[in-house]
Amino acid sequence: MLSQHTIRRRMAATTPLVLALGLLAFVLLATTMGDRATARMATETLIRVTLVAGFWIFVGNSGVVSFGHAAFACVGAYASAWLTLKPAMKATLLPGLPDLIAAADWPVLPAALTGGALAALLALVSGAAILRLSGIAASIATFAFLAMVNTIWANWTPVTGGTSSVVGLDRYVTPWVALGWAVAALIAASLYGLSASGLALRATREDEVAASASGIDRYRHRLLAYVLSAFFCGVGGALMGHFIGVINPDAYYLNLTFLMLAMLVVGGIGSLSGAVAGVLALSLAVEGLVRMEKGVTLGATTFALPAGSQEIIIAAAMILVLIFRPAGLLAGREITLPARWVTGRGTTHNGPATDRRET
Amino acid sequence: MSLQLLFDALSLGGIYAIAALGIALIFGVMQLVNFAHGQFIACAVFALILPSSQAVAELGLGRLPTPLLIPVILGFGAALALLAEAAVFRPLRNAAPVALMVASFALGVALQNLLLVIYGSRPKAVSLWAGLGHPVQIGGAQVPLLQLLVIAAVALILAGLALMLKHSRIGLEMRAAAQDFGMARLLGVRANRVISGAFALSGALAAVVALVMVAQTGVADVRMGGQIMLVAFIATVLGGMGSLAGAVAAGFAIGATSALLQMALPAEARPFRDAFLYGLVILVLLFRPQGLFAPAGAKPRV
Numbered sequence: 001m002l003s004q005h006t007i008r009r010r011m012a013a014t015t016p017l018v019l020a021l022g023l024l025a026f027v028l029l030a031t032t033m034g035d036r037a038t039a040r041m042a043t044e045t046l047i048r049v050t051l052v053a054g055f056w057i058f059v060g061n062s063g064v065v066s067f068g069h070a071a072f073a074c075v076g077a078y079a080s081a082w083l084t085l086k087p088a089m090k091a092t093l094l095p096g097l098p099d100l101i102a103a104a105d106w107p108v109l110p111a112a113l114t115g116g117a118l119a120a121l122l123a124l125v126s127g128a129a130i131l132r133l134s135g136i137a138a139s140i141a142t143f144a145f146l147a148m149v150n151t152i153w154a155n156w157t158p159v160t161g162g163t164s165s166v167v168g169l170d171r172y173v174t175p176w177v178a179l180g181w182a183v184a185a186l187i188a189a190s191l192y193g194l195s196a197s198g199l200a201l202r203a204t205r206e207d208e209v210a211a212s213a214s215g216i217d218r219y220r221h222r223l224l225a226y227v228l229s230a231f232f233c234g235v236g237g238a239l240m241g242h243f244i245g246v247i248n249p250d251a252y253y254l255n256l257t258f259l260m261l262a263m264l265v266v267g268g269i270g271s272l273s274g275a276v277a278g279v280l281a282l283s284l285a286v287e288g289l290v291r292m293e294k295g296v297t298l299g300a301t302t303f304a305l306p307a308g309s310q311e312i313i314i315a316a317a318m319i320l321v322l323i324f325r326p327a328g329l330l331a332g333r334e335i336t337l338p339a340r341w342v343t344g345r346g347t348t349h350n351g352p353a354t355d356r357r358e359t
Numbered sequence: 360m361s362l363q364l365l366f367d368a369l370s371l372g373g374i375y376a377i378a379a380l381g382i383a384l385i386f387g388v389m390q391l392v393n394f395a396h397g398q399f400i401a402c403a404v405f406a407l408i409l410p411s412s413q414a415v416a417e418l419g420l421g422r423l424p425t426p427l428l429i430p431v432i433l434g435f436g437a438a439l440a441l442l443a444e445a446a447v448f449r450p451l452r453n454a455a456p457v458a459l460m461v462a463s464f465a466l467g468v469a470l471q472n473l474l475l476v477i478y479g480s481r482p483k484a485v486s487l488w489a490g491l492g493h494p495v496q497i498g499g500a501q502v503p504l505l506q507l508l509v510i511a512a513v514a515l516i517l518a519g520l521a522l523m524l525k526h527s528r529i530g531l532e533m534r535a536a537a538q539d540f541g542m543a544r545l546l547g548v549r550a551n552r553v554i555s556g557a558f559a560l561s562g563a564l565a566a567v568v569a570l571v572m573v574a575q576t577g578v579a580d581v582r583m584g585g586q587i588m589l590v591a592f593i594a595t596v597l598g599g600m601g602s603l604a605g606a607v608a609a610g611f612a613i614g615a616t617s618a619l620l621q622m623a624l625p626a627e628a629r630p631f632r633d634a635f636l637y638g639l640v641i642l643v644l645l646f647r648p649q650g651l652f653a654p655a656g657a658k659p660r661v
Binding site for chain 2: 064067132133135139147156315316
């Protein structure tokens with residue numbers, strides 16, 4: 001017989017599988033049933049899954065809210081743009097790039113990986129300083145970090161193009177590319193969450209003092225999660241850039257921070273399934289509200305929300321969730337396959353909740 | 360030159376200190392890092408003008424004579440903060456600090472977009488107290504009259520607040536609440552009164568910052584509160600979270616460093632001044648993670 005613990009571990013390992021199948025169904029539905037606009041919406045949603053799953057690796061496991069992850073997306077997007085843009089174009093748009101990068105004409109996948117790696121490196125350096133602070137102070141320091149990156153990117157014109165946009169990125173991100181990265185992010189997030197380091201980090205989230213009394217080095221696990229999380233946010237940022245084809249520093253500033261945070265909070269910060277649920281719920285809501293802002297014709301009258309009401313409504317929804325369902329839509333639960341599916345052939349099992357023989 | 364620098368540092372640091380105090384007051388009583396503070400400032404700025412999408416704003420409340428205008432705008436800031444407390448933060452009274460922080464961030468986004476819906480996204484020129492830009496000769500330095508007024512006003516406000524916190528009943532209650540909220544309540548401090556008081560004061564301080572910023576820049580922009588709020592946050596962390604005096608001192612320190620950097624950096628590096636400043640702060644925190652003036656017992660014992 002399997003021990004209760006083994007069953008739990010196996011059930012938990014099925015979470016990314018279930019989520020990936022759900023996303024696959026979502027893409028199939030959007031690409032076969034819908035029009036081009038629906039397919040674009042699906043791609044955008046999957047990019048957000050990559051970003052938010054990455055974001056969750058740190059925030060969900062450590063319980064420390066970071067405002068700095070949009071900066072990692074920014075770095076990832078620009079790194080990918082630097083490596084994939086045609087050299088002739090870079091000579092006019094970004095004359096300040098070092099020769100090695102100015103001559104680079106890389107394929108898109110290594111460029112995305114490098115974007116993520118650069119974001120991870122930046123996380124290692126900044127996190128080494130920021131994560132020494134305690135919870136709330138660390139959050140504020142990540143906010144300062146975000147502003148710092150934005151200030152540099154908006155003013156370092158020869159290298160980043162400043163506040164004017166960098167255009168002409170290869171628009172290779174189809175729903176399937178986005179799905180691939182989203183699934184990769186989900187698997188990594190889930191593996192980290194179940195690893196020894198992930199569990200130790202969750203212990204510090206529940207009780208900082210008790211965890212450190214049990215010999216857990218809070219700083220080390222936080223830093224590891226921060227770096228891993230920055231990698232996927234960097235990749236997500238690169239995908240965003242290559243999806244629209246245009247990047248500028250303000251696309252990776254407070255609005256993105258707010259959206260990522262809102263998705264995580266609405267879905268539930270405590271579980272990966274919650275993060276994905278939040279992305280899906282808010283992406284659908286944003287899509288609906290954007291269409292309302294453009295105007296909906298009801299009979300003879302056209303009814304349109306004023307621009308900006310989208311953010312107001314989402315912010316209000318976020319506050320309502322915090323008040324009435326503080327743990328989010330999924331309340332910290334993971335979606336898994338049922339217990340009897342993971343216990344193997346021939347075992348008659350009633351599930352871990354009722355079976356106490358092994359304990 | 361050095362006198363000029365002193366005035367720059369004092370006036371900039373003074374405004375930072377007032378903003379930091381607005382953050383630290385609320386953090387003290389309910390462990391809330393108020394990410395909506397910048398939007399309180401922006402709302403107080405826009406309260407001066409009439410809703411329109413014109414590039415040059417028409418003054419609304421701003422037309423009032425100055426002795427009336429100042430209390431009205433301070434009152435507006437206080438009322439806005441009280442409203443926010445009643446609508447958003449009272450239902451979350453027992454929530455974790457992280458949830459409070461996220462809620463205030465959402466509130467800030469909502470307020471900012473509300474301003475966008477009403478006033479449009481274009482920055483507007485506002486001419487409030489245009490006469491204050493005239494330079495005054497002091498020693499060897501040319502100092503704008505406004506700078507002197509700001510320094511005087513900051514000194515007055517800090518002195519007034521210090522007196523209030525030390526000698527009035529509500530001030531005593533606020534200090535008690537900042538020390539240990541649960542214990543203060545057991546000893547008969549009414550939670551609603553103290554928290555409302557802190558929010559009202561914080562809102563009024565946001566309005567002070569708003570008036571100074573409008574007079575200094577002559578612009579109303581929905582994003583104008585963001586940068587100063589960030590500096591205020593950094594000042595509260597640097598000063599040691601929960602220490603009011605620490606927040607004020609750190610506000611002045613950041614203002615002085617900022618003025619020094621502005622002077623010392625070569626012209627092509629000046630746009631990056633804020634990046635240098637934040638980097639410097641992170642560096643300081645590496646050596647003193649609990650802040651420069653951390654109150655005793657701020658770190659949980661293991």
